[in-house]
Amino acid sequence: MQSNIQEPEVKLAEPSVRPDAPPATLMARLIPWVRKGGFAILDQGLISGSNFLVSVLLARWMAPEQYGAYAVAFGIFVLLSLVYQSLVLEPMSVFGASSYRDCLRGYLNSLLWIHLTISGAIILIFGSSAVVAKFFLHSGVLGGALAGVSLASPCVLVFWLARRSFYLELSPARAASGAFIYSSVVVCALYVVFRAGRLSPFTAFLLLGVGALATGIYLWAHLRANLPKTSHAPSIREIWPQHWGYGRWALASCVAGWIPAYIYFPLLSTFGSMAQSGQLKALMNLTLPMEQTKAALSMLLLPYAAGVLRRRGKASAKTLSVTMTMVTTGTALAYWIVVLAFRGQAFRLLYSGKYMEVAHLLPVVAFGSIVWSAAFGPAICLRAMESPASVFTAFSLATVISLLVGIPATYFFALKGAIWGGNLADLLSMVIVTIILRSKIAAQLQGPGTKAFRGEPLEAGALDQ
Numbered sequence: 001m002q003s004n005i006q007e008p009e010v011k012l013a014e015p016s017v018r019p020d021a022p023p024a025t026l027m028a029r030l031i032p033w034v035r036k037g038g039f040a041i042l043d044q045g046l047i048s049g050s051n052f053l054v055s056v057l058l059a060r061w062m063a064p065e066q067y068g069a070y071a072v073a074f075g076i077f078v079l080l081s082l083v084y085q086s087l088v089l090e091p092m093s094v095f096g097a098s099s100y101r102d103c104l105r106g107y108l109n110s111l112l113w114i115h116l117t118i119s120g121a122i123i124l125i126f127g128s129s130a131v132v133a134k135f136f137l138h139s140g141v142l143g144g145a146l147a148g149v150s151l152a153s154p155c156v157l158v159f160w161l162a163r164r165s166f167y168l169e170l171s172p173a174r175a176a177s178g179a180f181i182y183s184s185v186v187v188c189a190l191y192v193v194f195r196a197g198r199l200s201p202f203t204a205f206l207l208l209g210v211g212a213l214a215t216g217i218y219l220w221a222h223l224r225a226n227l228p229k230t231s232h233a234p235s236i237r238e239i240w241p242q243h244w245g246y247g248r249w250a251l252a253s254c255v256a257g258w259i260p261a262y263i264y265f266p267l268l269s270t271f272g273s274m275a276q277s278g279q280l281k282a283l284m285n286l287t288l289p290m291e292q293t294k295a296a297l298s299m300l301l302l303p304y305a306a307g308v309l310r311r312r313g314k315a316s317a318k319t320l321s322v323t324m325t326m327v328t329t330g331t332a333l334a335y336w337i338v339v340l341a342f343r344g345q346a347f348r349l350l351y352s353g354k355y356m357e358v359a360h361l362l363p364v365v366a367f368g369s370i371v372w373s374a375a376f377g378p379a380i381c382l383r384a385m386e387s388p389a390s391v392f393t394a395f396s397l398a399t400v401i402s403l404l405v406g407i408p409a410t411y412f413f414a415l416k417g418a419i420w421g422g423n424l425a426d427l428l429s430m431v432i433v434t435i436i437l438r439s440k441i442a443a444q445l446q447g448p449g450t451k452a453f454r455g456e457p458l459e460a461g462a463l464d465q
Contacts, residue, residue: 043163043176048292050183054190055285058204059278060352061194066141068277070201072269073145075262077153077205080122082258084157086251088114089164091243096168099242106233108165108223113236114243115161119154126150141201141274148205155209155216162219178219186211249388256395260402260425264418267410276415282355283362283419286346287369290335294328294376305384317381318441321434325377332373336366361419368423375430378437390436398428 059067092111100107127150134143159182166175189207193199268276301324308320339346340363347359382390406421413420 043172043179044295046176046179046183048288048295050179050186052285052288052292053187054204054208055281055288056350057187057190057194058199059282059285059350060354061199062201062204062278064275064278064354065273066201066278067281068265068269068274068279069139069141069145070204071277071281072142072265072274073149073201073205074281075258075265076126076146077149077156078262079255079258080149080153081157081160082254083251084118084160086247086254087243088118088157088247089160090250091246092161092164093167095239095242095246096165100234101168103230103232103234104168105224105227106230107239108227110234110236110239111161112158114240115154115158119157122153123150126153139274142269144200144202145205148202148209152205152209152212155213159212159216159219162216162223165223166219174219174222178215181218182211182215185214249392253388253392253395256392256399259399260406260422263403264406264410264421267407268415268418271411272414279355279358279415280418282351283358283365285350286339286362287365290332290369290373293331293335294373297328297376298380301380305380309381309384313444317385317437321377321381321437323377324380325374328373328376329370332370336370340366358415361416364416364419364423368419368426371423371430372426375426375433378430378433381437382433382440385440387440390440391433394433394436395429397432398425401425401428 058070062070088111096104096107126146130143130146130150132143133139133146137143159178163175163178166172186208189211190199190204193203193207265277265280268280305320305324309317343359343362344356347353347356379391379394382388402421402425405424406418409417409421411417
């Protein structure tokens with residue numbers, strides 16, 4: 001079950017353009033929105049692209065044992081980012097644009113206090129874990145990586161919070177400028193540290209944190225200079241219950257998806273060696289472009305699916321799910337056909353000839369990625385049907401079953417067993433989420449009020465809207 005560190009979906013408000021407006025007026029209103037959408041795509045692309053580039057460069061420049069420690073710590077970083085995304089960033093996009101629109105400055109100040117509380121917990125927990133890893137587990141490289149995570153995570157998350165705040169004001173251009181500064185600083189700093197011979201998992205995370213903190217300060221300074229002062233500032237006691245009520249199911253689903261995607265990194269380092277975790281990370285890096293593509297598609301298809309189901313009824317989810325599954329699965333097939341055809345050249349280009357001993361396992365990784373893409377359509381439909389608990393149920397069942405098989409497989413078959421353990425989670429997720437969706441569609445067909453049940457014709461061209 002692939003997962004990566006990525007930003008939550010960014011949704012711009014709908015432009016208020018009347019369909020009967022004169023062409024000149026219509027174009028005048030649409031052009032700013034096209035520009036805003038372009039900056040939003042640029043913002044997302046810079047962050048995703050820099051993350052992929054950093055992963056590849058570290059794989060080239062680090063020893064396998066160091067890269068394995070980085071992979072283990074990076075998996076923890078992804079989990080922290082998913083928790084933060086679910087409980088802070090996504091709810092902020094909803095409440096900041098609605099309930100607290102008129103007191104945005106005070107709302108963001110309260111969110112900063114929540115961020116500081118979360119940051120303190122991160123530093124305490126993972127700083128202690130770094131001490132345990134170094135002095136009790138006698139793994140200095142893992143201890144350094146965990147220490148780097150404990151310092152970098154608060155800085156990266158406050159940078160994300162600042163970037164996301166600009167979308168509340170519909171100003172993605174400023175967020176894109178921050179993403180450009182961050183990406184440039186981090187990549188250049190990594191190169192300098194590498195040339196100086198000081199690159200390690202700790203310094204890699206530390207540079208991510210320094211780049212994010214510097215850019216975050218720049219963005220927050222701009223926010224404070226431009227947001228109007230308000231008399232009302234919602235308290236943390238008022239905000240937190242709303243954020244928790246909104247984000248708890250999203251958080252549960254994220255955690256259920258994170259476990260089979262990242263649990264095998266520490267398992268490999270425990271049962272085998274840290275170098276095997278590095279090999280797994282090198283293989284999984286090739287799934288990132290496909291994962292970013294699905295993330296971009298979800299930004300478009302989730303609101304589209306919600307609109308179609310509202311117009312045509314939830315019984316139409318079957319056709320919608322099949323259509324979206326064909327799009328994502330077809331894209332995954334096309335991507336992996338190209339990658340597998342040139343996998344030898346890809347490994348030499350990306351990793352400077354390293355990790356060639358595991359290149360033959362890439363077709364197994366591709367199988368999991370394709371199956372995971374097939375789960376995309378049903379999962380989007382369930383979310384559009386306002387049933388995130390169903391997605392959580394599917395992912396949780398798949399995770400539990402896959403771990404029962406995957407943990408012993410990792411112990412006996414090492415890297416190959418870990419990959420198949422993750423693939424089993426992908427396969428089960430696809431099957432279970434499809435079964436749940438079909439059961440919900442059947443329930444809709446048996447009840448009154450759906451167009452399909454009453455025999456009414458579906459809207460012509462609905463899927464082309």
